[in-house]
Amino acid sequence: MDIIDCDLHAGAGGPESLRPYLSEHWWNYGKQGAYRAIGYPGTTHTRQFVHGARVDSWPPDGGLPASDFAFLQEHHLDRWNIAAAMLTPMEAAYLPRNADYARALCAALNEWQCEQLIDRDARLGGSLMVVAEDADAAEAEIRKWAGDARFRQVLIYSRTSEPLGRRRYWRMFAAAAEAGLPVGVHFGLCGGGAVTGHGKPSFYVEDHTNMSTTFQDQVTSMVCEGVFAEFPNLRVVLIEGGLGWLTPLMWRLDRAWKLLRAEVPHLRELPSTVVRKHFWLTTQPIEEPPTAHAFDAMIEEMGMDRRIMFSTDYPHWDFDAPSHALPKTLSPDLRRRIFADNARALYGFSDPSQER
Amino acid sequence: VARRVVGTTKEFPAGSRRIVDVDGIAIGVFNVAGTFYAVLNRCPHQGAPLCAGVVSSSLESSEPGEYVVAGRHPVLRCPWHGWEFDLSTGRSWWDPAKSRVRVYSVHTEAAATFPVWVEGEVVVLDTATKRGADS
Numbered sequence: 001m002d003i004i005d006c007d008l009h010a011g012a013g014g015p016e017s018l019r020p021y022l023s024e025h026w027w028n029y030g031k032q033g034a035y036r037a038i039g040y041p042g043t044t045h046t047r048q049f050v051h052g053a054r055v056d057s058w059p060p061d062g063g064l065p066a067s068d069f070a071f072l073q074e075h076h077l078d079r080w081n082i083a084a085a086m087l088t089p090m091e092a093a094y095l096p097r098n099a100d101y102a103r104a105l106c107a108a109l110n111e112w113q114c115e116q117l118i119d120r121d122a123r124l125g126g127s128l129m130v131v132a133e134d135a136d137a138a139e140a141e142i143r144k145w146a147g148d149a150r151f152r153q154v155l156i157y158s159r160t161s162e163p164l165g166r167r168r169y170w171r172m173f174a175a176a177a178e179a180g181l182p183v184g185v186h187f188g189l190c191g192g193g194a195v196t197g198h199g200k201p202s203f204y205v206e207d208h209t210n211m212s213t214t215f216q217d218q219v220t221s222m223v224c225e226g227v228f229a230e231f232p233n234l235r236v237v238l239i240e241g242g243l244g245w246l247t248p249l250m251w252r253l254d255r256a257w258k259l260l261r262a263e264v265p266h267l268r269e270l271p272s273t274v275v276r277k278h279f280w281l282t283t284q285p286i287e288e289p290p291t292a293h294a295f296d297a298m299i300e301e302m303g304m305d306r307r308i309m310f311s312t313d314y315p316h317w318d319f320d321a322p323s324h325a326l327p328k329t330l331s332p333d334l335r336r337r338i339f340a341d342n343a344r345a346l347y348g349f350s351d352p353s354q355e356r
Numbered sequence: 357v358a359r360r361v362v363g364t365t366k367e368f369p370a371g372s373r374r375i376v377d378v379d380g381i382a383i384g385v386f387n388v389a390g391t392f393y394a395v396l397n398r399c400p401h402q403g404a405p406l407c408a409g410v411v412s413s414s415l416e417s418s419e420p421g422e423y424v425v426a427g428r429h430p431v432l433r434c435p436w437h438g439w440e441f442d443l444s445t446g447r448s449w450w451d452p453a454k455s456r457v458r459v460y461s462v463h464t465e466a467a468a469t470f471p472v473w474v475e476g477e478v479v480v481l482d483t484a485t486k487r488g489a490d491s
Contacts, residue, residue, distance in 0.1 A: 054435055055409055055410060056435045318436075325402065
């Protein structure tokens with residue numbers, strides 16, 4: 001089966017591997033404690049898996065999961081015969097408040113991806129890490145790399161400090177649209193926003209379940225604020241929020257629009273039309289309804305057969321296995337689209353079957 | 357052969373485990389505090405190598421704020437998603453009737469009953485016999 005994985009967390013494995021890409025000052029600054037932010041141990045909830053990783057993903061060299069390049073290739077890419085994968089570094093998900101350091105860390109992660117991963121394995125596509133909260137930095141970093149084919153999307157995290165449609169984020173969208181790059185929004189707490197609109201819950205099981213609600217907020221905001229009226233070529237990928245929630249959200253948005261559209265006259269089309277045109281979604285962590293029929297109905301009601309893209313989230317504990325994550329009842333056509341064609345069309349990975 | 361020696365008891369100290377290949381089927385054999393268990397190395401959820409998971413006790417609670425480590429059978433927690441299985445019965449915590457992993461009969465016996473190549477006891481896996489509910 002042809003598989004493209006749209007969420008692969010290859011890891012830097014600790015500060016040492018980023019050292020060549022940081023200035024002496026930021027290296028020293030990091031050593032004083034900011035590196036605790038790298039590797040995400042400092043989250044608010046204890047998870048039942050160390051480092052949030054699959055128990056079998058710890059490499060034999062004793063390093064952190066997905067940090068040993070050869071083991072990553074063998075244990076994941078080769079094991080599942082994955083044709084291509086999008087890198088989604090998490091080291092920037094817990095960026096420090098110091099904006100200059102955050103900027104330096106994103107720049108380091110981008111160079112690190114190119115030199116240590118993409119240049120060593122043609123299957124890998126890069127995510128251009130930017131600081132969503134800092135428009136100057138985001139714009140500058142996108143312009144710096146625009147046109148470099150190693151980066152196939154801009155990447156930010158879902159828990160921004162304000163709803164993502166707000167105009168403070170528009171310069172980032174403008175730069176991404178101009179560079180022809182989709183904006184990936186991966187679940188995570190970069191801007192420090194709580195996972196719910198009411199604050200932070202007690203348990204990780206709540207945080208994990210509520211991943212999808214942060215995406216619901218962002219879709220509503222981006223559509224209603226007119227981001228896509230302003231940037232008609234902008235493509236947004238929602239990564240690690242599942243997808244079952246989107247259909248009822250589109251129903252609610254469409255209904256509200258009919259009642260209240262005069263408040264937002266820039267919203268000239270049915271919200272569901274805007275959503276289907278501009279948003280892509282990755283599958284993991286996939287919903288598991290009690291019957292395959294319910295799953296098929298969920299996909300059918302979405303009407304987004306060309307927008308859903310398979311992802312594993314390797315090496316994280318909530319990994320979705322290519323062999324089991326989607327029910328066997330999906331049609332062969334739809335399987336092909338979800339597992340590879342949609343990602344290939346969006347990210348521009350080459351198709352080996354076309355290269356003979 | 358349904359009954360086979362998978363090692364000596366010395367090779368299976370308490371807390372150890374091994375994956376053994378039985379005619380192409382991977383089975384995990386565990387020694388948990390002196391009691392032996394054998395489980396198919398495949399999670400029924402998404403096919404993970406189940407026997408790479410952590411062995412722990414089951415946690416129970418009768419009200420919020422109460423955390424009781426249950427002293428019954430040990431549970432095996434899947435290395436991918438954390439689904440819990442009773443090591444003795446193979447039944448999952450969340451749906452004991454329908455979601456379960458195959459378990460096998462395993463015991464120790466004197467090596468003398470087999471062609472003698474070690475002293476002491478050996479660990480015998482019997483894939484033809486269902487593990488008793490009370491074992």
